[in-house]
Amino acid sequence: MTKYIQTLPETHWLTRARRFVSHGDTPWHWTIIAASIFVMIMIMAIGWMLWRESADARTTFGFGFLTPTVDPSWDPVNDNFQAWPFIYGTLLTSFAAMLIALPISIGIAVFMAELCPEWLRLPLNWLVELLAAIPSVVYGLWGIFIFLPTVVAPVAEWLFNTLGTTPVIGVMFAGPVPVSGSSRLGAAFILTIMIIPTITAVTRDVLLAIPNHQREASLAMGATQWETIWQVLLPYGLSGILGAVILGLGRALGETMAVTMVIGNSIEGSASLLRPGYTMASIIANEFAEAVTKLHSQALIEIGLVLFFMTLILNTIARLLVWSVARRTPQEARA
Amino acid sequence: MTRFQQLIEKNKSIVSTRRKFTNMLMLSMTGVMTLFALIPLFWIIGYVVYKGGQYINLDFFTQTPRPLGIEGGGVLHAIEGTLVITVLASIFAIPPGILAAFYAARYPNTVLGVALRFSTDVLSGVPSIVIGLFVYAVVVKPMGHYSGFAGGIAMAILMLPTIIRTTEEMLKLVPYTLREGSLALGAPEWKTSVNVVLPAALNGIITGFLLAVARAAGETAPLLFTALGNERYNLGKIVQSGIAQKQGVSQILQRVFNQPVDSLPLTLWKYSQEPYPERIQQSWAVALVLMIFILLINIFARIWVESRKRALQG
Numbered sequence: 342m343t344k345y346i347q348t349l350p351e352t353h354w355l356t357r358a359r360r361f362v363s364h365g366d367t368p369w370h371w372t373i374i375a376a377s378i379f380v381m382i383m384i385m386a387i388g389w390m391l392w393r394e395s396a397d398a399r400t401t402f403g404f405g406f407l408t409p410t411v412d413p414s415w416d417p418v419n420d421n422f423q424a425w426p427f428i429y430g431t432l433l434t435s436f437a438a439m440l441i442a443l444p445i446s447i448g449i450a451v452f453m454a455e456l457c458p459e460w461l462r463l464p465l466n467w468l469v470e471l472l473a474a475i476p477s478v479v480y481g482l483w484g485i486f487i488f489l490p491t492v493v494a495p496v497a498e499w500l501f502n503t504l505g506t507t508p509v510i511g512v513m514f515a516g517p518v519p520v521s522g523s524s525r526l527g528a529a530f531i532l533t534i535m536i537i538p539t540i541t542a543v544t545r546d547v548l549l550a551i552p553n554h555q556r557e558a559s560l561a562m563g564a565t566q567w568e569t570i571w572q573v574l575l576p577y578g579l580s581g582i583l584g585a586v587i588l589g590l591g592r593a594l595g596e597t598m599a600v601t602m603v604i605g606n607s608i609e610g611s612a613s614l615l616r617p618g619y620t621m622a623s624i625i626a627n628e629f630a631e632a633v634t635k636l637h638s639q640a641l642i643e644i645g646l647v648l649f650f651m652t653l654i655l656n657t658i659a660r661l662l663v664w665s666v667a668r669r670t671p672q673e674a675r676a
Numbered sequence: 677m678t679r680f681q682q683l684i685e686k687n688k689s690i691v692s693t694r695r696k697f698t699n700m701l702m703l704s705m706t707g708v709m710t711l712f713a714l715i716p717l718f719w720i721i722g723y724v725v726y727k728g729g730q731y732i733n734l735d736f737f738t739q740t741p742r743p744l745g746i747e748g749g750g751v752l753h754a755i756e757g758t759l760v761i762t763v764l765a766s767i768f769a770i771p772p773g774i775l776a777a778f779y780a781a782r783y784p785n786t787v788l789g790v791a792l793r794f795s796t797d798v799l800s801g802v803p804s805i806v807i808g809l810f811v812y813a814v815v816v817k818p819m820g821h822y823s824g825f826a827g828g829i830a831m832a833i834l835m836l837p838t839i840i841r842t843t844e845e846m847l848k849l850v851p852y853t854l855r856e857g858s859l860a861l862g863a864p865e866w867k868t869s870v871n872v873v874l875p876a877a878l879n880g881i882i883t884g885f886l887l888a889v890a891r892a893a894g895e896t897a898p899l900l901f902t903a904l905g906n907e908r909y910n911l912g913k914i915v916q917s918g919i920a921q922k923q924g925v926s927q928i929l930q931r932v933f934n935q936p937v938d939s940l941p942l943t944l945w946k947y948s949q950e951p952y953p954e955r956i957q958q959s960w961a962v963a964l965v966l967m968i969f970i971l972l973i974n975i976f977a978r979i980w981v982e983s984r985k986r987a988l989q990g
Contacts, residue, residue, distance in 0.1 A: 369866030376775035377792040384795050387810045394813045448709030456703060467978055472717050474974045476894025478941045479963045482948050483720045534716045565699035595803025597897040622805045630901045645809040656801035
């Protein structure tokens with residue numbers, strides 16, 4: 342066979358095919374392109390499958406499924422589903438977590454990037470990354486048995502006593518506080534711990550990417566170190582930090598196990614932060630494997646679809662923001 | 677000195693004291709924040725070691741679970757399940773991951789390269805529970821039953837972004853002169869990639885893979901409705917009975933992968949929901965095993981990465 346091919350003229354297709362394969366670059370090229378396209382298709386496939394699998398639920402419930410309602414129903418027996426309590430629970434816990442985590446994370450990032458001595462930077466970096474490496478079920482287990490009774494329950498009680506009767510925001514801090522401490526507040530606290538590493542890591546990178554002449558100029562003008570950080574560096578890296586916030590938010594929205602274990606899993610109309618609730622991820626985790634009817638599982642898949650789109654949009658915005666900072670900064674100026 | 681100048685001097689000292697104070701206060705606040713954030717880390721690690729250490733013993737690793745309410749027994753089924761799922765996930769995730777990383781490292785600025793890095797980032801942000809739903813729709817529903825195979829696919833999707841990103845980083849660290857040397861000797865691009873660049877970056881790639889495994893081993897959400905869990909899973913028995921019935925390797929493998937399996941985090945979650953104290957105790961022990969496993973991989977990988985980076989850059 343080989344001999345036969347060798348006798349063929351240069352332009353024959355078999356000769357060209359043999360060269361094509363034996364040199365190997367073109368097949369290699371197409372292989373790695375195929376692998377890359379495979380990764381991209383994965384994203385679309387996830388979206389498309391969830392869209393397709395939730396078709397009946399979407400046509401049956403329409404937009405009423407997602408819109409805020411005063412008296413939501415989640416009734417597998419009569420096949421009537423509205424997702425608002427879960428969307429509310431997800432948004433409330435995530436934003437509360439973000440509110441607490443943001444100042445802490447920025448503090449850590451500033452400390453790591455600007456203040457701490459060189460020898461401390463690497464170990465500190467590792468410790469913060471370890472915080473992200475602990476599995477979320479371990480957070481959950483620790484949360485149920487240790488964190489809820491010792492920290493969350495007293496804090497919730499205190500919040501209820503001080504803010505529970507105030508006119509407007511009192512709704513958010515209405516009681517009664519569960520004895521076990523299982524509440525949206527507990528979920529928010531656990532989420533805080535879990536998103537700190539994400540926000541810290543990105544903010545630190547953003548701060549390290551700021552060219553040194555910005556610091557030098559500010560210090561030369563007589564600003565103190567804190568004024569340099571607060572009035573020059575943080576505004577300079579603002580879009581990157583915003584990206585970090587959104588990345589953290591994305592992580593908080595999708596976090597499942599730890600939240601499921603501490604949030605108390607109750608479907609009730611209360612808007613209070615101190616009451617048990619559900620998030621979108623935790624209702625899927627709790628009910629999907631035992632979904633009673635077809636519409637029930639489809640409604641859960643639709644919640645998954647909403648969750649997917651939320652994180653997709655948040656991640657897209659965050660990446661664009663972080664990239665814009667990276668592009669603005671010349672390579673050689675990075676620390 | 678005029679009165680005006682005196683006034684300035686006086687006020688300046690006041691202003692600068694306030695500014696110095698703010699400076700000191702805020703700078704020390706950042707340090708306090710750092711300490712504050714590390715409290716939960718040490719609290720969790722300390723408590724899990726204390727609690728889990730009490731209930732861990734040899735039986736825990738070598739026995740399958742006893743019926744409810746009876747003391748003793750172990751989580752061998754979950755260890756085996758974790759192993760099965762991780763092996764499957766690695767088989768599915770490594771080839772496309774490394775190939776895609778080659779593309780991302782070689783052509784970072786083409787349209788496809790940017791799109792690839794972007795979708796890798798997005799994929800790593802997709803909630804793991806959503807990946808579980810996806811695999812349920814794609815694998816479990818057509819097959820008609822939960823299986824370790826489906827769990828492996830879900831884990832593979834979860835590992836893919838980590839593998840791509842770390843491999844890409846490591847490939848980029850390989851000096852360009854090495855690649856040029858190989859190309860100048862007449863080796864085609866693919867031979868350069870596979871025989872020169874890949875071995876040079878291999879240590880780092882293995883590290884990235886280990887980190888991906890560590891991340892996947894701790895995940896529960898994607899397994900909830902793919903691998904489901906199976907307390908009677910027993911790898912040894914399956915293989916033994918398979919050999920006794922003179923089944924081929926493919927048949928035995930099918931029986932290994934084709935039924936629901938448990939994993940350590942899944943077991944932890946289930947046990948922690950149960951009202952039996954011995955189950956709760958075991959869930960602490962599982963937490964300890966899981967945490968030691970994951971922290972060890974992480975620490976080991978970090979040290980390795982740092983030393984490699986220094987070796988390659990220096």
